Amino acid sequence: MKRRKTTPSGVVEAPLDPRTQVRAKEEGLPSVNEGRLRTYEPGDNVRRFLGLLSSRITRSLAVSLTACVHCGLCAESCHYFLARPDDPTMTPVWKADQIRKIFKRHVDWTGRVAPWWVKAGGPRDDEDLNRLKNIVFGSCSACRRCTYNCPMGVDTGLLVRFTRGLLTELGIVPEGVFNVSRDQWETGNQMAVTETDYLETLEWMRDEVRTELGTDAIDIPVDRQGADILYTINPREIKFDPRSIAHAAKIFHTAGESWTLPNWGWDQTNFGLFSGDDKLGAYVARNVYEAAERLRTKRIVISECGHGYRSTRWEGYTWAGYDQKLPTESVVVTLKRYLEDGRIAVDRTRNTEPVTFHDSCNIARSGDLVEEPRDVLRRVCTDFREMFPNRRENFCCTGGGGLLSMAEYRPLRLEVAKIKADQLRATGAELVCTMCHNCVDGLNDVIKHYKLPMRVVQVLELVSNALVVPGTNERTKHRL
Amino acid sequence: MAHIEIEGRRIEVNEEGFLAHPEEWTEETARLLAKAEEGLDGLTAEHWAVVKFIRDYYLEKNLAPMVRKMCQATGFPLMKIYDLFPSGPAKGACKVAGLPKPDGCV
Ligand code: SF4
Numbered sequence: 001m002k003r004r005k006t007t008p009s010g011v012v013e014a015p016l017d018p019r020t021q022v023r024a025k026e027e028g029l030p031s032v033n034e035g036r037l038r039t040y041e042p043g044d045n046v047r048r049f050l051g052l053l054s055s056r057i058t059r060s061l062a063v064s065l066t067a068c069v070h071c072g073l074c075a076e077s078c079h080y081f082l083a084r085p086d087d088p089t090m091t092p093v094w095k096a097d098q099i100r101k102i103f104k105r106h107v108d109w110t111g112r113v114a115p116w117w118v119k120a121g122g123p124r125d126d127e128d129l130n131r132l133k134n135i136v137f138g139s140c141s142a143c144r145r146c147t148y149n150c151p152m153g154v155d156t157g158l159l160v161r162f163t164r165g166l167l168t169e170l171g172i173v174p175e176g177v178f179n180v181s182r183d184q185w186e187t188g189n190q191m192a193v194t195e196t197d198y199l200e201t202l203e204w205m206r207d208e209v210r211t212e213l214g215t216d217a218i219d220i221p222v223d224r225q226g227a228d229i230l231y232t233i234n235p236r237e238i239k240f241d242p243r244s245i246a247h248a249a250k251i252f253h254t255a256g257e258s259w260t261l262p263n264w265g266w267d268q269t270n271f272g273l274f275s276g277d278d279k280l281g282a283y284v285a286r287n288v289y290e291a292a293e294r295l296r297t298k299r300i301v302i303s304e305c306g307h308g309y310r311s312t313r314w315e316g317y318t319w320a321g322y323d324q325k326l327p328t329e330s331v332v333v334t335l336k337r338y339l340e341d342g343r344i345a346v347d348r349t350r351n352t353e354p355v356t357f358h359d360s361c362n363i364a365r366s367g368d369l370v371e372e373p374r375d376v377l378r379r380v381c382t383d384f385r386e387m388f389p390n391r392r393e394n395f396c397c398t399g400g401g402g403l404l405s406m407a408e409y410r411p412l413r414l415e416v417a418k419i420k421a422d423q424l425r426a427t428g429a430e431l432v433c434t435m436c437h438n439c440v441d442g443l444n445d446v447i448k449h450y451k452l453p454m455r456v457v458q459v460l461e462l463v464s465n466a467l468v469v470p471g472t473n474e475r476t477k478h479r480l
Numbered sequence: 481m482a483h484i485e486i487e488g489r490r491i492e493v494n495e496e497g498f499l500a501h502p503e504e505w506t507e508e509t510a511r512l513l514a515k516a517e518e519g520l521d522g523l524t525a526e527h528w529a530v531v532k533f534i535r536d537y538y539l540e541k542n543l544a545p546m547v548r549k550m551c552q553a554t555g556f557p558l559m560k561i562y563d564l565f566p567s568g569p570a571k572g573a574c575k576v577a578g579l580p581k582p583d584g585c586v
Pocket residue numbers: 067068069070071072073074075092093149150151152153154156
């Protein structure tokens with residue numbers, strides 16, 4: 001029998017590194033003391049893992065665990081496998097089978113628990129659980145492209161997130177995932193930005209826009225009661241790249257919008273989506289929803305962020321068990337409305353470089369927002385061109401699923417980014433636009449590694465650049 | 481552990497190109513990191529103003545400064561930071577200043 005040629009598995013062998021977990025325990029952080037943030041304890045983890053597995057199985061998970069017919073169709077949709085075609089451990093089905101076989105051994109499809117010790121196999125010790133960690137965190141960006149292409153409706157993305165959630169309960173997680181979860185539990189935002197730093201950065205951006213437009217009438221309001229829009233952002237905007245806040249402020253001002261940021265509950269990102277921890281997901285999302293309620297706003301608007309959009313717009317309401325009372329939308333939808341209603345005027349000849357659009361997995365495939373960004377781009381750019389594949393079939397930027405915060409998996413991530421690099425290069429575009437801060441960093445890594453002559457932009461930047469501000473005939477200096 | 485080789489020197493870095501042992505940073509390391517990671521041939525006084533501020537802030541607080549603090553301390557406008565360090569404040573300037581990778585989606 002002829003054997004298929006295989007290369008050694010690309011799964012990264014990263015050891016469990018609980019150093020920052022130990023420190024968090026020593027410091028007695030409230031989230032650790034109160035059991036919200038779980039830390040690693042050597043001991044009976046396999047038994048706990050199996051117990052959690054059987055208690056958490058839902059009907060849709062059971063379907064995804066049992067319906068796979070191993071047809072292999074999904075392999076071709078995964079950028080890991082496409083870039084390493086001789087490595088079976090990169091296929092979605094192999095990754096899902098690692099949890100599937102544990103399930104089959106220990107729990108049957110009705111969810112009835114079989115005694116876990118009946119059969120050997122499955123994870124034997126913490127080492128095995130750590131290996132599982134390296135698969136579900138390190139070899140999958142949770143982009144759900146395989147899910148979208150499975151004829152049996154198997155949701156491998158869901159299985160991956162589910163497994164991540166079990167490991168998170170045991171503290172068997174990459175260091176980066178622990179650190180970001182810690183910061184979001186402890187400070188309400190994933191970059192541990194203090195209230196003072198938050199407010200001062202907003203004031204700084206307000207002053208920048210005032211200078212740019214030559215008017216003091218512009219404000220970046222915080223906690224304004226009864227504003228129409230509650231604007232929520234990604235902490236990365238505050239900490240490292242606040243230009244997007246200035247762009248938004250300039251556009252809101254020009255559109256005559258009544259808006260506010262909240263003093264608390266402003267982080268729309270949500271590491272619970274990546275770590276699989278629904279409790280964290282609920283906590284962060286609830287902060288946003290309660291801010292809107294407290295300020296009696298009519299709408300929640302989410303700045304450009306893929307996983308934040310998916311979490312706040314869709315899954316957060318479920319995690320938090322919160323009745324959705326307000327329309328919750330991406331700022332790109334808001335921009336589209338301004339353009340259609342004539343609330344802002346734009347001059348597309350200010351954006352003449354060829355620009356292509358990268359659909360974020362969490363926005364297109366998992367968020368159902370597909371044509372709106374294109375409508376906006378066609379109005380503000382002269383040369384918009386699609387990449388192929390696109391829309392719900394687009395390839396991940398490769399930094400999804402929280403991978404940007406897990407340095408140990410970066411070499412594999414950049415290797416399989418070859419697929420993304422080829423796709424970007426084929427467009428011949430000079431700009432790649434995306435409505436996700438995470439994708440910005442993911443794409444920047446790809447561009448740098450593969451030396452592509454491209455720059456990443458976001459929708460707000462292009463709209464801000466094309467914006468015609470009444471009273472100023474000239475184009476405002478585009479320094480922000 | 482990954483490393484970069486440059487000008488006959490070997491620098492231990494993590495997989496993201498951030499210094500593996502941030503305490504071992506020297507000005508020479510900064511120059512080499514800037515060349516290897518940011519494609520910069522030599523650092524100007526303006527680069528050094530940013531790098532030294534970040535370095536001091538980190539040694540004092542064990543934390544990467546916000547970009548606002550970088551601008552305040554140096555008097556540079558925001559865009560200047562991007563002009564100086566193509567990969568931006570976090571993956572550019574903080575890396576050259578020998579900080580560990582900042583936490584979060586960056
Ligand atoms: S997950 Fe779906 S596409 Fe993939 S092997 Fe199973 S049935 Fe086939």
